[in-house]
Amino acid sequence: MSEASIVRRASYGPSSPAVGARGASTRGRIAEVSLELFGRLGYFDTSVDAIAKAAGVSRATLYQYFKGKDEIFLELLNDCGGALFRVARRIGALGPDEVGFDNLNWWLGEWSWVFDKYSTMFVQWTAIASSDTKVRPEITRFVRGYNHRIAERLAASGLKGLDPEVAAMTMTALVHRINLFVHTDRAYGRSAKDAVDTLSVFLQLMLFPDTPPSVLTSLGLHASADPSADVDALEVPPAPDVAGLSVSERTASLSKRAVITVNALADAGAAQFRARGYRSTSVDDIVESASVARGTFYKYFNDKQDLLAAVAAEIYSAGMAFADRIAEVDPVGKTSTLRHWLGTYVEFYDKYSGCIEAWAEGATDDPTIVSIGENGQLQMDIGAARMLIRGSDRYPFDPVVSALILRALVTRVPQAALDLPEPINDDELIDVLITCINRGFFGRQK
Incomplete structure (x- = not known):
C-alpha cells in the first residue's frame, strides 16, 4: 500500500x-x-x-x-490524497533565505492548485471530518501520515522553537482552511494568489522568524499599501433579527424547572452537533443526551434547526463581545491580554463549534441562522484585523487575509491538535497559538 x-x-x-x-x-x-x-x-x-x-x-x-x-x-x-503526497515529496530545502522562502511559496502554490483541482473533495472532506461517519477515521489516519512527512522535512531544515510535529500540524491546518475559505466564498473576494502570498510570509516567519526583510520582499508578493483602509472597506451585513429567538428569551416566562429542561436540551444539542456534526445529529440523539422524553423536546422546539437557531441567537452577543475585545488587544505588549482572549475564545468555540460550523458548511439555509453567521464572522474578522495592524514592527500583510489566518489558527488548529501523535494540553495549545502569532505576524522569536 x-x-x-x-x-x-x-x-x-x-x-x-x-x-x-x-x-x-x-x-x-x-x-x-x-x-x-x-x-x-x-x-x-x-x-x-x-x-x-x-x-x-x-x-x-x-x-x-x-x-x-x-x-x-x-x-x-x-486521488487527491495522492496528489498532495506527490507535492510533499517535491518540497525543496526550507530556511531563512531566498531559496527556502521560494520553496515554501512554491509548495503553498502547488497545494492551492491541488485544492482547486479537487475542490469538491476538499470541501466535503471538511464537512465529513467534523461529523460522526465511518470515513472520518480514514481521513484522520491520512492527515497524520501527511503531517509526519512535513514534520520530517521541517526537522531537517533546522526548525527551532517549535516542535516539528506541531509546526507541521499547524501548517497543514492553515493551508487547508485558508484554501477552503477562498473556495467557499468566505475570503471577502481575496483570490487564491492573494491568500497564498500572505500565508507564505506568515508561515515563513512562523518557522524562521529570523528571516531578513529583504528575503520577504524578494518574491514581490501581494502586500497592503494601506491596511486601515483595507479593513474599513469591508462591508458589514445587516445585524440579524434575533428578538425573542434566544434560549434566554424563550425561557423568560417559564417555570424554574422548565428553564432547566430547556437549557439541558440546548446544551445537549450543542454537544451533539459538536461530536456528530449537525447533519448527523438526530432529535433522538439530543433527547437521549439530555435525558428527557422526545415529546418534551417538541414542547419547546419545532425541530433540531429551531434548536440550532435558539443556540445561535444565544451565543451571538457573546461572539460580538469577543470581536470587540480582540480589536483592543495589544498583540505585542508585555501586559498583553492576548493569552486570556485566546484561552476564553478557544473554549467558547470548542463548545459551540458544531453550531458555528453548521452555518459555515451550509448545513442549513435558515435566513436567521445565515444572518447570524455572516454578521458574526465578519465582525470577528474585522476585530482581528484591527488588532493585527496595531503591531509596530509588522510586515505589510493584507489585513483581511491576516484575519483569515488568525481565524483558522483559533478555530481549526485546536481541533487539529487533538490528532497529534503526542497530544498537548490546553496551556500548551495556547502557548503554540501565541508563538505562531508572535513569530508569524511580527517576526518575534517568542
Missing part, C-alpha cells in the same frame, strides 16, 4: 478479472457521477439511489463495485 493510500474494503477494481474493461468503465462512471453529486448536493444529501440513477446502473450493480457511498468517497479521496 502506498503512503497516500486510504484503506478500504477489497472490491471489483479496474484490474480485477471478474470485472474486465466493461466493468472498469462502469466503476469509473459511478465514481465520476458521485463526484458531481457530492459537489452539487453535498456528501450527506447524496444517496446511493441517486448515484445509481445518475450512473445508469441498478442499486444492486452499484453494490458489486462499492460497499456504499463511504467507499466511493474514499476512492475519490485517494
Whole structure:
C-alpha cells in the first residue's frame, strides 16, 4: 500500500478479472457521477439511489463495485490524497533565505492548485471530518501520515522553537482552511494568489522568524499599501433579527424547572452537533443526551434547526463581545491580554463549534441562522484585523487575509491538535497559538 493510500474494503477494481474493461468503465462512471453529486448536493444529501440513477446502473450493480457511498468517497479521496503526497515529496530545502522562502511559496502554490483541482473533495472532506461517519477515521489516519512527512522535512531544515510535529500540524491546518475559505466564498473576494502570498510570509516567519526583510520582499508578493483602509472597506451585513429567538428569551416566562429542561436540551444539542456534526445529529440523539422524553423536546422546539437557531441567537452577543475585545488587544505588549482572549475564545468555540460550523458548511439555509453567521464572522474578522495592524514592527500583510489566518489558527488548529501523535494540553495549545502569532505576524522569536 502506498503512503497516500486510504484503506478500504477489497472490491471489483479496474484490474480485477471478474470485472474486465466493461466493468472498469462502469466503476469509473459511478465514481465520476458521485463526484458531481457530492459537489452539487453535498456528501450527506447524496444517496446511493441517486448515484445509481445518475450512473445508469441498478442499486444492486452499484453494490458489486462499492460497499456504499463511504467507499466511493474514499476512492475519490485517494486521488487527491495522492496528489498532495506527490507535492510533499517535491518540497525543496526550507530556511531563512531566498531559496527556502521560494520553496515554501512554491509548495503553498502547488497545494492551492491541488485544492482547486479537487475542490469538491476538499470541501466535503471538511464537512465529513467534523461529523460522526465511518470515513472520518480514514481521513484522520491520512492527515497524520501527511503531517509526519512535513514534520520530517521541517526537522531537517533546522526548525527551532517549535516542535516539528506541531509546526507541521499547524501548517497543514492553515493551508487547508485558508484554501477552503477562498473556495467557499468566505475570503471577502481575496483570490487564491492573494491568500497564498500572505500565508507564505506568515508561515515563513512562523518557522524562521529570523528571516531578513529583504528575503520577504524578494518574491514581490501581494502586500497592503494601506491596511486601515483595507479593513474599513469591508462591508458589514445587516445585524440579524434575533428578538425573542434566544434560549434566554424563550425561557423568560417559564417555570424554574422548565428553564432547566430547556437549557439541558440546548446544551445537549450543542454537544451533539459538536461530536456528530449537525447533519448527523438526530432529535433522538439530543433527547437521549439530555435525558428527557422526545415529546418534551417538541414542547419547546419545532425541530433540531429551531434548536440550532435558539443556540445561535444565544451565543451571538457573546461572539460580538469577543470581536470587540480582540480589536483592543495589544498583540505585542508585555501586559498583553492576548493569552486570556485566546484561552476564553478557544473554549467558547470548542463548545459551540458544531453550531458555528453548521452555518459555515451550509448545513442549513435558515435566513436567521445565515444572518447570524455572516454578521458574526465578519465582525470577528474585522476585530482581528484591527488588532493585527496595531503591531509596530509588522510586515505589510493584507489585513483581511491576516484575519483569515488568525481565524483558522483559533478555530481549526485546536481541533487539529487533538490528532497529534503526542497530544498537548490546553496551556500548551495556547502557548503554540501565541508563538505562531508572535513569530508569524511580527517576526518575534517568542
